[in-house]
Amino acid sequence: MSSALKPLSSQALRLSPGQRMGLATMLLDSLATTVDVDKRLLRELTKRAADLRSGKVKGLTTEQAYGFSL
Numbered sequence: 001m002s003s004a005l006k007p008l009s010s011q012a013l014r015l016s017p018g019q020r021m022g023l024a025t026m027l028l029d030s031l032a033t034t035v036d037v038d039k040r041l042l043r044e045l046t047k048r049a050a051d052l053r054s055g056k057v058k059g060l061t062t063e064q065a066y067g068f069s070l
Helices: 005-013 017-031 039-054 062-066
Strands: none
Touching: 005 017, 017 039
């Protein structure tokens, strides 16, 4: 990750789960207009985001995913 993204990612991780999901959805949606994006990957990521939003699957805590908590 570039050093320019570290403050942004730290700030994003302090958002509530719902706000993070909204941000993730917005970022995924923004990829739909990028020509270079693998459409299968975009569909899979969109499906996974929908599964998280609906409660079909449960996400991991920061500690579970990255080995530390904020």
